[in-house]
Amino acid sequence: MTRKLRCHAIVLGVTVALALAGCGGGSESPTSSANSNGLEKTTIKVGALPIPDPVSVYIANAKGFFKEEGLTVVPTTITGGAVAVPMVESGQLDISQTNYVSTFAAVSAGKKIKLVADMYQAGPNTFNIMVPGNSPIKTVAELKGKTVLVNNLNNVATLAVTTQLKVAGLTADDVKFIEKPFPEMGNAVKSGQADAAWITEPFITANQSANGFRKLADTMTGQMEDFPIAGWMASEEWVQKYPKTLAAFQRAIAKAQQLASTDRKEIEAMLPTYTKIDAKTASVITLGTYPSALNENRLQKVADLMLEYGYLKSPIDVKSVLAVPASG
Known part of the structure; x- marks a missing residue:
């Protein structure tokens, strides 16, 4: 979930890696082939927890979906949701995993962040x-x-x-x-x-x-029921500065989400590559769903429930937090 999102170092025979994934900076080159796509930035760092939720970013890399967009995505392991907002605010990360409860709480506190893509929705017994x-x-x-x-x-x-x-x-x-x-x-x-x-x-x-x-x-x-758990976020400044780069990321991640939502085997194959969840465990754990697009109505449910239970002091119009693709 946010989740705060989570600190992981599994015991009991199921170990989730905390080892930092490659954090190389990877500066974008002005002669990159991505220039044909008009991207403002061709290499981005994306924060993710070593858990099943962000599997689509690894699927998109493995399947070449980002490459097709002229984009190089460097996944960077984060240790929890609490570090995500300051890391995107400071520019250490371009985009990061976040949970929706944390996101709306941050927005309520005045943080200038945007949700740029969906990631994970709860299912039964997750x-x-x-x-x-x-x-x-x-x-x-x-x-x-x-x-x-x-x-x-x-x-x-x-x-x-x-x-x-x-x-x-x-x-x-x-x-x-x-x-x-x-x-x-x-x-x-x-x-x-x-x-x-x-x-x-x-x-x-x-x-x-x-x-x-x-x-x-x-x-x-x-x-x-069917509660939206996690998504991808960026700072409002980043979204405004790199609209074409963002759109390229959104297209690729949506393609990967669609694959994850229709073929569990893709998830099972990917989990052992970025977590220490072994293949046997990956085949039996209960998973939620992987929506392909941000849905205003579903996410408004999160903010409204937070308001009902006192997690927010005033209502949030979720639509104002979404950075939807230009195509709609």
């Missing part, structure tokens, strides 16, 4: 509240007075859990949220530091197989 197999907790209502681990406070995790608490007649004040990186959640719950944890893939599969955890609730139901 973000679950989990407990040990022998836990006496059988329902969400029984979380009252309990401690729940989330990867980030006041973000997608707490919002998702709170919607489930509401259905059970509880509020966020009825539980204690503690922040803990996904890789550390299993051991923390086992050792009694918490009663439950909000976990996503591939950590769901890891904790089921290594710790015998079971699902208490799928948080991507009810108000959170």
Whole structure:
């Protein structure tokens, strides 16, 4: 998700790499063949977490979709969503992965950023509240007075859990949220530091197989059903300065998203190349969906839900945050 987006270093036999991907600068050449496409900038750095969400950027590179646009994209591993906004603001990254909750919170705080492409949308059982197999907790209502681990406070995790608490007649004040990186959640719950944890893939599969955890609730139901999780963002200044470069990126990434959405095997083949999720695990983890275009109505749902639960102090018109392709 934002997600804050996430700090990863998997344990329990499913390891997600934190090693930085090649960060070479790669200055654009005035004699590049991309000049025939009129691109203002032919080499860009794109921030991404080593998780399934941003797989399309690696698919686009492997399939030559960026190259077809005259664009060289250098994926740069980031350690979490918290670093993404300052990195695009400072120019360390041209474009970066972000989660939508973080994005709209940043916009509400006055940050000049734009969403430039969609990335990942939740599906069933992609973000679950989990407990040990022998836990006496059988329902969400029984979380009252309990401690729940989330990867980030006041973000997608707490919002998702709170919607489930509401259905059970509880509020966020009825539980204690503690922040803990996904890789550390299993051991923390086992050792009694918490009663439950909000976990996503591939950590769901890891904790089921290594710790015998079971699902208490799928948080991507009810108000959170088909919830948009992550997208690509850039600074407003960058979007204005490099419109043709942006359009080239959008065309290529949309093509890769379409491929990812229609052929899971493409995702399974790519995950081991930029994460430490092995081929066997890649074949069994539960995945969400990969939309090919930013959808104003779907994303407005995120901002409206944030407003309802107090994550925003005033409404946001999502359309004003979108940098849609010139073709519409």
